Amino acid sequence: MPDMLMMRHGEAAPGYPDQARRLTPHGELEAEKMARWLAERIAAGELPVPRVYASPYARAQQTAQTLCDALKTSLETLDFITPDDSPGAVSDWLLEQPEGAPIMLVSHMPLVGELAGLLVEGSPAQGVGFPTAAIAELEADVWAAGCAQLKRFTQPSQL
Numbered sequence: 001m002p003d004m005l006m007m008r009h010g011e012a013a014p015g016y017p018d019q020a021r022r023l024t025p026h027g028e029l030e031a032e033k034m035a036r037w038l039a040e041r042i043a044a045g046e047l048p049v050p051r052v053y054a055s056p057y058a059r060a061q062q063t064a065q066t067l068c069d070a071l072k073t074s075l076e077t078l079d080f081i082t083p084d085d086s087p088g089a090v091s092d093w094l095l096e097q098p099e100g101a102p103i104m105l106v107s108h109m110p111l112v113g114e115l116a117g118l119l120v121e122g123s124p125a126q127g128v129g130f131p132t133a134a135i136a137e138l139e140a141d142v143w144a145a146g147c148a149q150l151k152r153f154t155q156p157s158q159l
Contacts, residue, residue, distance in 0.1 A: 004094065004138045004148075005050055005104040006112050007034070007067075008130040012059040018083075023062045030133035030156040031063040035070035037159050038135075042071060049073050050104035055081045057108065063133065064106040083108040087115040087124045094143035112136070122146030131155045 010027030023031065041047045053076050054064035061077070068075045080089050090111070097103060105112070113127035116136050120128075122145045128136065134155035140148035 007135045009059040009063040011132040031066040039070045050102040054106040081107040087118045119148035
């Protein structure tokens with residue numbers, strides 16, 4: 001089972017300020033599709049209910065709330081998972097988390113791509129491209145550079 005899931009928010013409308021950009025109707029549908037898919041996997045016993053954390057930006061909050069509603073869990077906000085935050089700081093935070101339910105981070109590019117690159121390949125420069133609402137599932141014994149395995153990568157167009 002994955003220890004961590006990382007999701008990029010659904011498609012967002014242009015606008016200013018960046019933090020206030022909301023999901024488009026298409027982005028809302030992407031988030032709903034991925035939420036249903038996760039809920040089905042949880043109901044089938046394939047995945048435990050994750051602890052869901054999101055960036056404070058509106059589009060990530062909307063995406064994460066859609067997930068939380070489908071999974072019947074609560075949402076917590078992390079101020080350090082916004083688009084240009086440090087993947088190293090997120091990795092350090094992961095190291096401090098207790099064992100238990102998997103963690104799900106709902107965030108943005110380039111952070112999700114750089115964090116996946118750091119954890120799997122050992123370098124944020126080896127980042128992974130994340131289409132909107134895509135979910136990467138990672139496993140690791142230790143959340144340090146190069147110590148994780150990418151177990152699954154799913155985007156809405158595959159469902």
